[in-house]
Amino acid sequence: MAQALREAARGLGRTAPNPPVGCVIVSGGEVVGRGFHPRAGEPHAEVFALRGAGERARGGAAYVTLEPCSHFGRTPPCADALIAAGIARVVVAALDPNPRVAGRGVERLRAAGIEVTVGVQEPEAVRQQAGFRSLVTRGRPWVVYKYAMTLDGKVAAVGEGSGAVTSAQSRARVMQWRNELDAIAVGIGTVLSDDPALTTRGIKDGRDPRPVIFDRQARTPVTARALRPGTIIVTSPGAETTHLEEVGAVIVRAEALPDALGELRELDLSSLLLEGGPRLASSLFAECLVDEVRTFIAPKLLGAGLPPLNNAAYSMTDARALRDVQLEALGPDLLVTGLLNDIPRLEVPGALGER
Numbered sequence: 001m002a003q004a005l006r007e008a009a010r011g012l013g014r015t016a017p018n019p020p021v022g023c024v025i026v027s028g029g030e031v032v033g034r035g036f037h038p039r040a041g042e043p044h045a046e047v048f049a050l051r052g053a054g055e056r057a058r059g060g061a062a063y064v065t066l067e068p069c070s071h072f073g074r075t076p077p078c079a080d081a082l083i084a085a086g087i088a089r090v091v092v093a094a095l096d097p098n099p100r101v102a103g104r105g106v107e108r109l110r111a112a113g114i115e116v117t118v119g120v121q122e123p124e125a126v127r128q129q130a131g132f133r134s135l136v137t138r139g140r141p142w143v144v145y146k147y148a149m150t151l152d153g154k155v156a157a158v159g160e161g162s163g164a165v166t167s168a169q170s171r172a173r174v175m176q177w178r179n180e181l182d183a184i185a186v187g188i189g190t191v192l193s194d195d196p197a198l199t200t201r202g203i204k205d206g207r208d209p210r211p212v213i214f215d216r217q218a219r220t221p222v223t224a225r226a227l228r229p230g231t232i233i234v235t236s237p238g239a240e241t242t243h244l245e246e247v248g249a250v251i252v253r254a255e256a257l258p259d260a261l262g263e264l265r266e267l268d269l270s271s272l273l274l275e276g277g278p279r280l281a282s283s284l285f286a287e288c289l290v291d292e293v294r295t296f297i298a299p300k301l302l303g304a305g306l307p308p309l310n311n312a313a314y315s316m317t318d319a320r321a322l323r324d325v326q327l328e329a330l331g332p333d334l335l336v337t338g339l340l341n342d343i344p345r346l347e348v349p350g351a352l353g354e355r
């Protein structure tokens, strides 16, 4: 399953609105086929793995990071393909929360006499599929707030001139995330003050995520580096946007933030890496729309500066605790990650587990 998860990771940031899925087929004690879902419209992971295995799939075991599909989408059901190939055993990491599947894939396999185990490395799989799970059950992308701060909790100095807070190792990790999430979101304040390009650099086979600029009054300059064909501008219903449309921007109009995120679903964005600034992050945080936090802490002291959130809280009892917290040392920096909202998942009922 660990190998299947690594296969799935190759599709991260490319499969929306579909999930990243990996599949490994084992027969006679060796891996005979492997595959991942590269992008929507392409075959699913199981199909690539079965193609690789050929006749050797007969009597073998398939390890899949997500329950095989049971419905006709753009491709025929993978459950049927596994049955037709003569697979004897299927090991599934996590059930598919998509109401069109939701356990039916497993039932279909069992009805055909295949031995099915569900729940192997489920937490890792669920985390990898957070964007897809958010999209199919909540109708909006999974929002990750990433920021880097000094030891005294500041993300930027008060004056002009930014300068990096963290080390090169930490910045390289951000590039990896940009490559794995569907979009990067920033507020208009960040565009006007920093003019970030929001591209991926130094990643093999990397691709640039789609920029999303939250800009109520459509003040993004046509010369902004983040503005390229396909850049999404989230603005208010009445804003004048002709100049932005002329350079290929996609305009999303919404009155409130939850509606704006719902509109992003229509553009097949399943995950959003929120990179600033504090004003946009605070607005999303206030509405419980920040799902996950990834914080770099650099061993520096700045003194006066901007905090990552500016929402007023009057008591420590109002603090929101992260779940599933992980700590990692990155060069001189500390990376703290954790969840503010749960990733939607289906419980594995006793009847669906191992039997």
Ligand SMILES: [Zn+2]
Residues within 6 Å of the ligand: 044, 046, 068, 069, 076, 077, 078, 079
């Ligand atoms: Zn499938």
